[in-house]
Amino acid sequence: MAVDILLGLQWGDEGKGKIVDVLAPTYDIVARFQGGPNAGHTLEFEGTKHVLHQIPSGIFHSHIQNIIGNGVVLDPIVFQVEMKKLQDRGVDAAQNLFISKKAALILPSHKVLDRVSEEAMGSGKIGSTLKGIGPTYQDKIGRVGLRVGDILAADFKERYNKLVERHRKTIEYYGQKLEIEEQEQHFFAAVDYLRTLKLADTEYLINDALNSGKRILAEGAQGSLLDVDFGTYPFVTSSTTMVAGACTGLGVAPKYIGEVYGIFKAYCTRVGSGPFPTELLNEEGEAIRQAGREFGSTTGRPRRCGWVDLPTLKYSIMLNGVTQLNMMKADVLTDFDTIKVCTHYKLPNGELTDRLPHSLEADELEPVYEELPGWRVDLNKIDSVDELPDAFRNYLTYIESHLHVPITIVSVGPDRKSTLKREAVKA
Numbered sequence: 533m534a535v536d537i538l539l540g541l542q543w544g545d546e547g548k549g550k551i552v553d554v555l556a557p558t559y560d561i562v563a564r565f566q567g568g569p570n571a572g573h574t575l576e577f578e579g580t581k582h583v584l585h586q587i588p589s590g591i592f593h594s595h596i597q598n599i600i601g602n603g604v605v606l607d608p609i610v611f612q613v614e615m616k617k618l619q620d621r622g623v624d625a626a627q628n629l630f631i632s633k634k635a636a637l638i639l640p641s642h643k644v645l646d647r648v649s650e651e652a653m654g655s656g657k658i659g660s661t662l663k664g665i666g667p668t669y670q671d672k673i674g675r676v677g678l679r680v681g682d683i684l685a686a687d688f689k690e691r692y693n694k695l696v697e698r699h700r701k702t703i704e705y706y707g708q709k710l711e712i713e714e715q716e717q718h719f720f721a722a723v724d725y726l727r728t729l730k731l732a733d734t735e736y737l738i739n740d741a742l743n744s745g746k747r748i749l750a751e752g753a754q755g756s757l758l759d760v761d762f763g764t765y766p767f768v769t770s771s772t773t774m775v776a777g778a779c780t781g782l783g784v785a786p787k788y789i790g791e792v793y794g795i796f797k798a799y800c801t802r803v804g805s806g807p808f809p810t811e812l813l814n815e816e817g818e819a820i821r822q823a824g825r826e827f828g829s830t831t832g833r834p835r836r837c838g839w840v841d842l843p844t845l846k847y848s849i850m851l852n853g854v855t856q857l858n859m860m861k862a863d864v865l866t867d868f869d870t871i872k873v874c875t876h877y878k879l880p881n882g883e884l885t886d887r888l889p890h891s892l893e894a895d896e897l898e899p900v901y902e903e904l905p906g907w908r909v910d911l912n913k914i915d916s917v918d919e920l921p922d923a924f925r926n927y928l929t930y931i932e933s934h935l936h937v938p939i940t941i942v943s944v945g946p947d948r949k950s951t952l953k954r955e956a957v958k959a
Protein backbone atom coordinates (compact mmCIF):
# COMPACT_ATOMS: atom_id res chain seq x y z
CA MET A 533 0.00 0.00 0.00
CA ALA A 534 0.97 3.62 -0.34
CA VAL A 535 0.82 6.87 1.54
CA ASP A 536 -1.18 9.45 -0.40
CA ILE A 537 -0.22 13.04 0.21
CA LEU A 538 -2.37 16.12 0.11
CA LEU A 539 -0.71 19.50 0.04
CA GLY A 540 -1.17 23.14 -0.87
CA LEU A 541 0.48 24.43 -4.06
CA GLN A 542 0.26 28.14 -3.24
CA TRP A 543 0.95 30.14 -0.04
CA GLY A 544 -1.33 28.11 2.24
CA ASP A 545 -5.04 28.45 2.97
CA GLU A 546 -5.94 26.58 -0.21
CA GLY A 547 -8.63 24.54 1.56
CA LYS A 548 -6.66 21.43 2.49
CA GLY A 549 -8.73 20.74 5.62
CA LYS A 550 -11.93 20.52 3.61
CA ILE A 551 -10.52 18.06 1.07
CA VAL A 552 -8.96 15.86 3.77
CA ASP A 553 -12.38 15.74 5.38
CA VAL A 554 -14.01 14.85 2.03
CA LEU A 555 -11.46 12.14 1.19
CA ALA A 556 -11.16 10.82 4.76
CA PRO A 557 -13.91 8.18 4.63
CA THR A 558 -11.76 6.05 2.30
CA TYR A 559 -8.68 6.20 4.55
CA ASP A 560 -7.70 4.41 7.78
CA ILE A 561 -5.11 6.94 8.93
CA VAL A 562 -4.70 10.70 8.51
CA ALA A 563 -1.31 12.12 9.53
CA ARG A 564 0.16 15.60 9.88
CA PHE A 565 3.87 15.75 8.99
CA GLN A 566 5.03 19.35 9.47
CA GLY A 567 4.04 22.77 10.75
CA GLY A 568 2.12 23.35 13.94
CA PRO A 569 -0.32 25.88 15.36
CA ASN A 570 0.50 28.31 12.52
CA ALA A 571 -1.89 26.19 10.43
CA GLY A 572 -5.64 26.72 10.39
CA HIS A 573 -7.60 24.01 8.62
CA THR A 574 -11.28 24.86 8.28
CA LEU A 575 -13.95 22.16 7.92
CA GLU A 576 -17.68 22.78 7.51
CA PHE A 577 -20.46 20.22 7.70
CA GLU A 578 -23.93 19.85 9.17
CA GLY A 579 -24.17 23.60 9.64
CA THR A 580 -21.08 24.04 11.80
CA LYS A 581 -17.58 25.25 11.14
CA HIS A 582 -14.49 23.77 12.80
CA VAL A 583 -10.96 25.14 12.68
CA LEU A 584 -8.14 22.71 13.42
CA HIS A 585 -4.59 23.88 14.08
CA GLN A 586 -2.52 20.90 15.12
CA ILE A 587 -4.93 18.00 15.08
CA PRO A 588 -5.28 16.15 11.76
CA SER A 589 -8.46 16.78 9.76
CA GLY A 590 -9.53 13.12 9.97
CA ILE A 591 -10.55 13.58 13.59
CA PHE A 592 -14.28 13.86 12.85
CA HIS A 593 -14.40 10.33 11.47
CA SER A 594 -14.48 7.78 14.28
CA HIS A 595 -12.93 4.98 12.19
CA ILE A 596 -9.77 6.97 11.44
CA GLN A 597 -6.54 6.95 13.42
CA ASN A 598 -5.02 10.42 13.44
CA ILE A 599 -1.29 10.91 13.78
CA ILE A 600 0.72 13.98 14.72
CA GLY A 601 4.06 13.06 13.17
CA ASN A 602 7.64 13.72 14.22
CA GLY A 603 7.98 16.59 11.75
CA VAL A 604 5.36 18.65 13.58
CA VAL A 605 6.10 21.34 16.17
CA LEU A 606 3.52 20.95 18.92
CA ASP A 607 2.32 23.63 21.33
CA PRO A 608 0.82 21.77 24.32
CA ILE A 609 -1.22 24.81 25.41
CA VAL A 610 -2.88 25.31 22.01
CA PHE A 611 -3.29 21.57 21.75
CA GLN A 612 -5.17 21.26 25.04
CA VAL A 613 -7.57 24.05 24.04
CA GLU A 614 -8.14 22.33 20.68
CA MET A 615 -8.87 19.00 22.36
CA LYS A 616 -11.31 20.67 24.75
CA LYS A 617 -13.21 22.26 21.85
CA LEU A 618 -13.53 18.89 20.16
CA GLN A 619 -14.70 17.29 23.39
CA ASP A 620 -17.35 20.04 23.78
CA ARG A 621 -18.63 19.04 20.33
CA GLY A 622 -18.86 15.43 21.39
CA VAL A 623 -15.76 14.23 19.53
CA ASP A 624 -13.69 11.73 21.51
CA ALA A 625 -10.40 12.84 19.97
CA ALA A 626 -8.15 11.23 22.59
CA GLN A 627 -9.31 7.80 21.46
CA ASN A 628 -8.16 8.17 17.85
CA LEU A 629 -5.08 10.32 18.23
CA PHE A 630 -1.41 9.29 18.34
CA ILE A 631 1.37 11.79 18.91
CA SER A 632 4.97 11.15 17.89
CA LYS A 633 7.42 11.17 20.77
CA LYS A 634 9.82 12.79 18.33
CA ALA A 635 7.61 15.82 17.58
CA ALA A 636 9.24 19.07 18.73
CA LEU A 637 7.77 20.97 21.68
CA ILE A 638 6.93 24.65 21.42
CA LEU A 639 7.66 26.36 24.75
CA PRO A 640 6.17 29.68 25.88
CA SER A 641 9.62 31.25 25.43
CA HIS A 642 9.67 30.20 21.74
CA LYS A 643 6.64 32.42 21.17
CA VAL A 644 8.40 35.34 22.86
CA LEU A 645 11.46 34.72 20.69
CA ASP A 646 9.25 34.75 17.59
CA ARG A 647 7.81 38.12 18.59
CA VAL A 648 11.06 39.85 19.55
CA SER A 649 12.79 38.60 16.43
CA GLU A 650 9.95 39.92 14.23
CA GLU A 651 9.95 43.26 16.07
CA ALA A 652 13.70 43.58 15.53
CA MET A 653 13.28 43.07 11.77
CA GLY A 654 10.97 46.10 11.47
CA SER A 655 9.67 46.56 7.94
CA GLY A 656 11.60 43.45 6.80
CA LYS A 657 9.58 41.18 9.07
CA ILE A 658 8.33 37.81 7.83
CA GLY A 659 4.77 38.40 9.00
CA SER A 660 4.96 35.25 11.13
CA THR A 661 1.88 33.96 12.91
CA LEU A 662 3.95 34.39 16.14
CA LYS A 663 3.15 30.86 17.25
CA GLY A 664 6.83 30.06 17.91
CA ILE A 665 7.29 27.98 14.75
CA GLY A 666 10.62 29.42 13.52
CA PRO A 667 12.38 29.42 16.93
CA THR A 668 11.23 25.84 17.68
CA TYR A 669 12.51 24.49 14.35
CA GLN A 670 15.75 26.44 14.93
CA ASP A 671 16.25 24.62 18.24
CA LYS A 672 15.42 21.29 16.59
CA ILE A 673 18.01 21.77 13.85
CA GLY A 674 20.40 23.28 16.41
CA ARG A 675 20.05 20.04 18.42
CA VAL A 676 19.02 21.75 21.65
CA GLY A 677 15.22 21.42 21.40
CA LEU A 678 12.83 19.40 23.52
CA ARG A 679 10.59 16.69 22.11
CA VAL A 680 7.28 15.24 23.18
CA GLY A 681 9.02 12.09 24.46
CA ASP A 682 11.08 14.23 26.85
CA ILE A 683 8.01 14.99 28.95
CA LEU A 684 8.19 11.39 30.18
CA ALA A 685 11.72 11.87 31.53
CA ALA A 686 12.21 12.38 35.28
CA ASP A 687 14.38 15.43 34.66
CA PHE A 688 12.05 17.11 32.15
CA LYS A 689 11.76 20.26 34.32
CA GLU A 690 15.57 20.67 34.42
CA ARG A 691 15.84 20.23 30.66
CA TYR A 692 13.07 22.77 30.24
CA ASN A 693 14.81 25.28 32.53
CA LYS A 694 18.10 24.85 30.68
CA LEU A 695 16.49 25.65 27.33
CA VAL A 696 14.53 28.60 28.72
CA GLU A 697 17.79 30.05 30.10
CA ARG A 698 19.24 29.99 26.59
CA HIS A 699 16.13 31.75 25.33
CA ARG A 700 16.30 34.33 28.14
CA LYS A 701 19.81 35.35 27.04
CA THR A 702 18.73 35.74 23.44
CA ILE A 703 15.70 37.78 24.44
CA GLU A 704 17.89 40.04 26.60
CA TYR A 705 20.22 40.46 23.64
CA TYR A 706 17.22 41.98 21.84
CA GLY A 707 16.83 44.37 24.83
CA GLN A 708 13.65 42.69 26.12
CA LYS A 709 12.73 40.72 29.23
CA LEU A 710 11.32 37.22 29.36
CA GLU A 711 8.18 37.24 31.50
CA ILE A 712 6.22 34.03 31.05
CA GLU A 713 5.23 32.89 34.58
CA GLU A 714 1.53 32.65 33.76
CA GLN A 715 2.16 30.93 30.42
CA GLU A 716 4.45 28.47 32.16
CA GLN A 717 1.63 27.40 34.48
CA HIS A 718 -0.57 26.71 31.46
CA PHE A 719 2.31 24.93 29.77
CA PHE A 720 2.97 22.50 32.61
CA ALA A 721 -0.75 21.81 33.05
CA ALA A 722 -0.95 21.07 29.32
CA VAL A 723 2.13 18.84 29.53
CA ASP A 724 0.43 16.88 32.34
CA TYR A 725 -2.56 16.44 30.04
CA LEU A 726 -0.34 15.39 27.14
CA ARG A 727 1.16 12.63 29.31
CA THR A 728 -2.28 11.00 29.54
CA LEU A 729 -2.54 10.62 25.75
CA LYS A 730 -1.16 8.09 23.28
CA LEU A 731 2.46 9.11 22.81
CA ALA A 732 4.04 6.72 20.35
CA ASP A 733 6.87 5.89 18.00
CA THR A 734 4.54 6.77 15.16
CA GLU A 735 7.05 5.76 12.47
CA TYR A 736 6.42 2.14 13.50
CA LEU A 737 2.68 2.71 13.62
CA ILE A 738 2.68 4.05 10.05
CA ASN A 739 4.97 1.38 8.62
CA ASP A 740 3.03 -1.41 10.36
CA ALA A 741 -0.16 0.06 8.91
CA LEU A 742 1.42 0.16 5.44
CA ASN A 743 2.46 -3.48 5.73
CA SER A 744 -1.00 -4.54 6.75
CA GLY A 745 -2.59 -2.83 3.75
CA LYS A 746 -4.11 0.20 5.50
CA ARG A 747 -4.79 3.40 3.59
CA ILE A 748 -2.89 6.45 4.80
CA LEU A 749 -3.37 10.12 3.91
CA ALA A 750 -0.66 12.63 4.84
CA GLU A 751 -2.07 16.12 5.35
CA GLY A 752 0.26 18.99 4.50
CA ALA A 753 0.09 22.39 6.17
CA GLN A 754 0.94 25.82 4.69
CA GLY A 755 1.85 25.58 1.01
CA SER A 756 4.70 24.84 -1.38
CA LEU A 757 5.48 28.53 -1.88
CA LEU A 758 6.12 28.77 1.89
CA ASP A 759 8.58 25.85 1.80
CA VAL A 760 11.85 26.68 3.55
CA ASP A 761 13.93 25.65 0.50
CA PHE A 762 11.76 26.32 -2.54
CA GLY A 763 9.37 29.00 -1.27
CA THR A 764 9.80 32.76 -1.48
CA TYR A 765 12.70 32.74 1.00
CA PRO A 766 13.11 34.37 3.51
CA PHE A 767 9.34 34.98 3.52
CA VAL A 768 8.55 31.34 4.19
CA THR A 769 7.75 29.06 7.09
CA SER A 770 10.50 27.01 8.72
CA SER A 771 9.52 23.53 7.51
CA THR A 772 9.52 21.37 4.39
CA THR A 773 5.95 21.75 3.16
CA MET A 774 6.56 19.51 0.14
CA VAL A 775 6.12 15.78 -0.44
CA ALA A 776 9.68 15.21 0.81
CA GLY A 777 8.56 16.61 4.17
CA ALA A 778 6.08 13.75 4.51
CA CYS A 779 8.95 11.24 4.22
CA THR A 780 11.04 12.87 6.93
CA GLY A 781 8.08 14.11 8.98
CA LEU A 782 6.44 10.70 9.30
CA GLY A 783 9.18 8.18 8.64
CA VAL A 784 7.89 6.97 5.28
CA ALA A 785 10.32 5.76 2.60
CA PRO A 786 9.92 7.51 -0.80
CA LYS A 787 8.96 4.24 -2.52
CA TYR A 788 5.70 4.25 -0.54
CA ILE A 789 4.44 7.58 -1.84
CA GLY A 790 1.23 7.11 -3.87
CA GLU A 791 -1.19 9.75 -5.10
CA VAL A 792 -0.22 13.39 -4.59
CA TYR A 793 -3.21 15.71 -4.37
CA GLY A 794 -2.26 19.30 -5.19
CA ILE A 795 -4.76 21.76 -3.77
CA PHE A 796 -5.06 25.26 -5.24
CA LYS A 797 -7.60 28.06 -5.22
CA ALA A 798 -9.27 29.30 -8.40
CA TYR A 799 -7.41 32.51 -7.54
CA CYS A 800 -4.50 33.03 -5.16
CA THR A 801 -3.93 34.42 -1.67
CA ARG A 802 -1.08 35.10 0.67
CA VAL A 803 -0.97 36.25 4.29
CA GLY A 804 2.11 37.88 5.77
CA SER A 805 4.98 39.59 3.94
CA GLY A 806 6.82 38.61 0.78
CA PRO A 807 6.48 38.78 -2.98
CA PHE A 808 3.18 37.93 -4.70
CA PRO A 809 3.41 38.63 -8.46
CA THR A 810 -0.33 38.50 -9.26
CA GLU A 811 -1.51 40.40 -6.18
CA LEU A 812 -4.44 42.76 -6.80
CA LEU A 813 -4.06 45.95 -4.79
CA ASN A 814 -7.30 47.36 -6.17
CA GLU A 815 -11.06 46.88 -5.80
CA GLU A 816 -10.83 43.54 -7.62
CA GLY A 817 -8.60 42.22 -4.83
CA GLU A 818 -11.03 43.58 -2.27
CA ALA A 819 -13.95 41.92 -4.10
CA ILE A 820 -12.19 38.53 -3.93
CA ARG A 821 -11.35 39.08 -0.24
CA GLN A 822 -14.98 39.82 0.61
CA ALA A 823 -16.54 37.10 -1.58
CA GLY A 824 -14.00 34.51 -0.40
CA ARG A 825 -14.03 35.68 3.23
CA GLU A 826 -10.26 35.82 2.98
CA PHE A 827 -9.29 36.53 6.56
CA GLY A 828 -6.79 34.28 8.38
CA SER A 829 -8.30 31.39 10.32
CA THR A 830 -5.38 31.47 12.79
CA THR A 831 -4.61 35.18 13.07
CA GLY A 832 -7.70 36.91 11.58
CA ARG A 833 -5.44 39.01 9.33
CA PRO A 834 -6.88 40.05 5.93
CA ARG A 835 -5.33 37.88 3.24
CA ARG A 836 -3.74 39.43 0.17
CA CYS A 837 -5.64 38.33 -2.97
CA GLY A 838 -4.74 37.99 -6.65
CA TRP A 839 -5.19 35.97 -9.85
CA VAL A 840 -4.10 32.41 -10.35
CA ASP A 841 -0.43 32.14 -11.26
CA LEU A 842 0.51 29.26 -13.59
CA PRO A 843 4.34 29.54 -13.36
CA THR A 844 4.18 29.04 -9.57
CA LEU A 845 1.67 26.19 -9.93
CA LYS A 846 3.89 24.47 -12.52
CA TYR A 847 6.82 24.81 -10.12
CA SER A 848 4.89 23.32 -7.18
CA ILE A 849 3.56 20.48 -9.36
CA MET A 850 7.06 19.68 -10.58
CA LEU A 851 8.63 19.61 -7.12
CA ASN A 852 5.87 17.52 -5.56
CA GLY A 853 5.09 15.13 -8.40
CA VAL A 854 1.41 16.07 -8.19
CA THR A 855 -0.87 13.42 -9.74
CA GLN A 856 -4.27 15.12 -9.28
CA LEU A 857 -5.31 18.72 -8.87
CA ASN A 858 -8.19 19.98 -6.73
CA MET A 859 -9.51 23.46 -7.49
CA MET A 860 -10.97 25.23 -4.46
CA LYS A 861 -13.30 28.19 -3.97
CA ALA A 862 -14.35 28.33 -7.62
CA ASP A 863 -17.66 29.89 -6.47
CA VAL A 864 -15.85 33.01 -5.27
CA LEU A 865 -15.23 34.36 -8.80
CA THR A 866 -18.92 34.72 -9.76
CA ASP A 867 -18.94 38.50 -10.03
CA PHE A 868 -16.18 38.94 -12.59
CA ASP A 869 -16.85 39.55 -16.30
CA THR A 870 -13.26 38.65 -17.05
CA ILE A 871 -10.96 36.24 -15.23
CA LYS A 872 -7.24 36.68 -15.61
CA VAL A 873 -4.68 33.90 -15.55
CA CYS A 874 -0.96 34.64 -15.29
CA THR A 875 0.76 32.42 -17.87
CA HIS A 876 4.27 33.87 -17.92
CA TYR A 877 6.55 36.42 -16.34
CA LYS A 878 8.28 39.16 -18.30
CA LEU A 879 11.83 39.63 -17.00
CA PRO A 880 13.65 43.03 -16.89
CA ASN A 881 15.52 42.10 -20.14
CA GLY A 882 12.19 41.59 -21.93
CA GLU A 883 12.39 37.79 -21.96
CA LEU A 884 9.17 35.81 -21.36
CA THR A 885 9.43 32.78 -19.10
CA ASP A 886 7.19 30.33 -17.27
CA ARG A 887 9.99 29.40 -14.88
CA LEU A 888 10.54 31.02 -11.51
CA PRO A 889 13.43 33.48 -11.40
CA HIS A 890 15.54 33.56 -8.21
CA SER A 891 13.41 36.36 -6.80
CA LEU A 892 9.70 36.94 -7.33
CA GLU A 893 9.93 40.59 -6.19
CA ALA A 894 8.00 43.10 -8.31
CA ASP A 895 11.14 44.75 -9.72
CA GLU A 896 12.37 41.38 -11.02
CA LEU A 897 9.34 40.44 -13.10
CA GLU A 898 6.01 41.49 -14.52
CA PRO A 899 3.17 38.98 -14.75
CA VAL A 900 1.74 38.39 -18.25
CA TYR A 901 -1.97 37.54 -18.30
CA GLU A 902 -4.41 35.73 -20.53
CA GLU A 903 -8.00 36.95 -20.15
CA LEU A 904 -10.85 34.45 -20.09
CA PRO A 905 -14.58 35.17 -19.97
CA GLY A 906 -16.19 34.97 -16.53
CA TRP A 907 -19.18 32.67 -15.97
CA ARG A 908 -21.47 34.91 -13.92
CA VAL A 909 -23.28 31.90 -12.47
CA ASP A 910 -23.36 31.06 -8.77
CA LEU A 911 -21.46 27.75 -8.80
CA ASN A 912 -22.46 27.10 -5.20
CA LYS A 913 -25.96 26.26 -6.47
CA ILE A 914 -24.64 23.52 -8.76
CA ASP A 915 -24.68 19.87 -7.65
CA SER A 916 -23.11 18.06 -10.57
CA VAL A 917 -20.30 18.63 -13.05
CA ASP A 918 -22.78 18.33 -15.96
CA GLU A 919 -24.46 21.56 -14.86
CA LEU A 920 -21.26 23.61 -14.87
CA PRO A 921 -21.46 26.62 -17.21
CA ASP A 922 -19.37 26.48 -20.39
CA ALA A 923 -17.24 29.48 -19.44
CA PHE A 924 -16.20 27.78 -16.21
CA ARG A 925 -15.48 24.49 -17.99
CA ASN A 926 -13.33 26.48 -20.35
CA TYR A 927 -11.42 27.90 -17.34
CA LEU A 928 -10.79 24.37 -16.03
CA THR A 929 -9.61 22.94 -19.33
CA TYR A 930 -7.47 26.01 -19.99
CA ILE A 931 -5.64 25.49 -16.68
CA GLU A 932 -5.34 21.74 -17.25
CA SER A 933 -3.88 22.27 -20.70
CA HIS A 934 -1.08 24.33 -19.13
CA LEU A 935 -0.46 22.19 -16.08
CA HIS A 936 -0.81 18.73 -17.67
CA VAL A 937 -2.42 17.30 -14.52
CA PRO A 938 -6.15 16.55 -14.29
CA ILE A 939 -8.39 18.61 -12.00
CA THR A 940 -10.34 15.82 -10.33
CA ILE A 941 -12.22 17.80 -7.68
CA VAL A 942 -13.81 21.23 -7.91
CA SER A 943 -14.97 22.79 -4.66
CA VAL A 944 -17.84 25.27 -4.97
CA GLY A 945 -18.45 26.15 -1.33
CA PRO A 946 -17.11 25.59 2.18
CA ASP A 947 -19.49 22.76 3.08
CA ARG A 948 -18.45 19.13 2.70
CA LYS A 949 -21.41 18.73 0.32
CA SER A 950 -20.28 21.50 -2.06
CA THR A 951 -17.73 19.26 -3.73
CA LEU A 952 -17.92 18.19 -7.39
CA LYS A 953 -15.97 15.10 -8.37
CA ARG A 954 -15.00 15.42 -11.96
CA GLU A 955 -14.01 12.88 -14.54
CA ALA A 956 -10.30 13.32 -15.07
CA VAL A 957 -9.50 15.13 -18.30
CA LYS A 958 -5.86 14.49 -19.13
CA ALA A 959 -4.37 17.31 -21.14
Ligand code: IMP
Pocket residue numbers: 543544545570571572658659660661662663664665666753754758767768769770803804805
Ligand atom coordinates in the same frame (compact mmCIF):
# COMPACT_ATOMS: atom_id res chain seq x y z
P1 IMP B 1 5.28 31.19 10.59
O1 IMP B 1 5.10 29.84 9.99
O2 IMP B 1 4.29 31.49 11.66
O3 IMP B 1 6.69 31.46 11.01
O4 IMP B 1 4.97 32.26 9.44
C1 IMP B 1 5.81 32.40 8.29
C2 IMP B 1 4.99 32.84 7.09
O5 IMP B 1 4.11 31.79 6.72
C3 IMP B 1 4.07 34.04 7.34
O6 IMP B 1 3.96 34.77 6.13
C4 IMP B 1 2.74 33.41 7.68
O7 IMP B 1 1.66 34.27 7.41
C5 IMP B 1 2.75 32.22 6.74
N1 IMP B 1 1.97 31.09 7.24
C6 IMP B 1 2.29 30.25 8.25
N2 IMP B 1 1.35 29.32 8.40
C7 IMP B 1 0.40 29.56 7.48
C8 IMP B 1 -0.81 28.91 7.12
O8 IMP B 1 -1.21 27.88 7.69
N3 IMP B 1 -1.53 29.48 6.11
C9 IMP B 1 -1.08 30.55 5.44
N4 IMP B 1 0.05 31.20 5.72
C10 IMP B 1 0.79 30.70 6.74
Ligand code: MG
Pocket residue numbers: 544545546571572573574829830
Ligand atom coordinates in the same frame (compact mmCIF):
# COMPACT_ATOMS: atom_id res chain seq x y z
MG1 MG C 1 -5.18 28.10 6.87
